Amino acid sequence: MVRRPLIIDCDPGVDDAIALLLALASPEDFNLLGITTVAGNVPLNLTQYNARRITHLAQRLDIPVYAGCPRPVLRAPVTAEHVHGQTGLDGADLPQPTQPLQPHHAVAFLIDQCKAAQTPITLATLGPLTNLAVALIQAPEIVNTIDQVVTMGGALGRGNVTPNAEFNIYADPHAAQIVVEAGLKLTLIPLDVTHQVITTPERLAALENLGNSVGQAAAGLLRYYGQREGECYGLAGAPLHDPCVIAYLLQPDLFSGRPMHLAIETDSPLCLGRTVADPNGDKSANAMILETVNAPAFYQLLTERLGGLHRD
Numbered sequence: 096m097v098r099r100p101l102i103i104d105c106d107p108g109v110d111d112a113i114a115l116l117l118a119l120a121s122p123e124d125f126n127l128l129g130i131t132t133v134a135g136n137v138p139l140n141l142t143q144y145n146a147r148r149i150t151h152l153a154q155r156l157d158i159p160v161y162a163g164c165p166r167p168v169l170r171a172p173v174t175a176e177h178v179h180g181q182t183g184l185d186g187a188d189l190p191q192p193t194q195p196l197q198p199h200h201a202v203a204f205l206i207d208q209c210k211a212a213q214t215p216i217t218l219a220t221l222g223p224l225t226n227l228a229v230a231l232i233q234a235p236e237i238v239n240t241i242d243q244v245v246t247m248g249g250a251l252g253r254g255n256v257t258p259n260a261e262f263n264i265y266a267d268p269h270a271a272q273i274v275v276e277a278g279l280k281l282t283l284i285p286l287d288v289t290h291q292v293i294t295t296p297e298r299l300a301a302l303e304n305l306g307n308s309v310g311q312a313a314a315g316l317l318r319y320y321g322q323r324e325g326e327c328y329g330l331a332g333a334p335l336h337d338p339c340v341i342a343y344l345l346q347p348d349l350f351s352g353r354p355m356h357l358a359i360e361t362d363s364p365l366c367l368g369r370t371v372a373d374p375n376g377d378k379s380a381n382a383m384i385l386e387t388v389n390a391p392a393f394y395q396l397l398t399e400r401l402g403g404l405h406r407d
């Protein structure tokens with residue numbers, strides 16, 4: 096099997112952490128070139144630190160972690176400690192990272208990797224799109240060596256940070272607009288999909304019963320995360336947003352969607368960060384918008400892969 100060259104851009108964040116574990120548990124599928132981090136759920140000093148805690152937990156110290164942009168392109172920063180805790184990874188006692196943060200800026204890493212790529216690179220984005228947007232401004236030619244971008248973000252229905260906007264887009268709507276208009280092969284996984292994969296008690300128990308430290312940590316993180324996210328929506332658990340991006344790259348047939356024209360609201364105070372997707376308009380489609388996911392198969396994939404990570 097050809098291993099897909101992959102860069103994951105993220106803001107760990109509990110669901111980012113689970114997505115990273117799923118990718119780190121899939122070395123036969125991914126040539127994971129690096130993890131880039133951005134300010135989002137918590138400030139950059141914590142997102143980069145948390146990404147290194149996760150590579151340490153997965154015993155994948157071979158994967159370099161880079162710090163990127165500490166703030167959005169234009170708007171004031173917003174964070175989500177009320178969802179992920181003050182550390183960004185509350186709910187589990189994770190190891191301190193032993194591997195250092197890479198000295199190069201994440202944007203420089205993104206550009207260098209795209210320019211040097213022999214095989215076009217896949218980008219998985221799990222947080223605000225600031226790093227990718229700045230890379231596209233600095234080196235627009237990287238569009239030619241990016242195979243595709245798969246992004247968790249947006250909502251066709253109700254938002255989660257305002258009634259009209261999802262966090263990743265709301266946190267940096269101008270970056271999202273730059274990415275959407277760059278001419279990339281873009282797949283968007285909105286809240287309408289991620290709210291179909293709820294961390295129910297049975298699914299958490301399956302992770303906890305894996306018999307390895309990764310399963311224990313994942314269950315602890317998700318129990319904490321589910322308290323707020325689940326209560327907020329009156330659900331039996333939390334929507335598991337970011338792992339959908341990695342699951343889509345592993346098993347795209349678990350998902351379905353349609354090509355649509357996608358635009359980002361960047362001016363309206365009430366609708367800032369709204370993802371406006373039009374499947375039928377006269378404007379040409381610039382994104383694949385996913386709409387459904389096979390939730391049981393998603394959790395089977397996640398549980399099996401995390402179970403394959405090192406046995407203590």
Ligand code: RIB
Nearest residue numbers: 108111221222262263336
């Ligand atoms: O709205 C959910 C998204 O925002 C997820 O990526 C979560 O980690 C936060 O970044």
Ligand code: CA
Nearest residue numbers: 108111221222
């Ligand atoms: Ca995230």
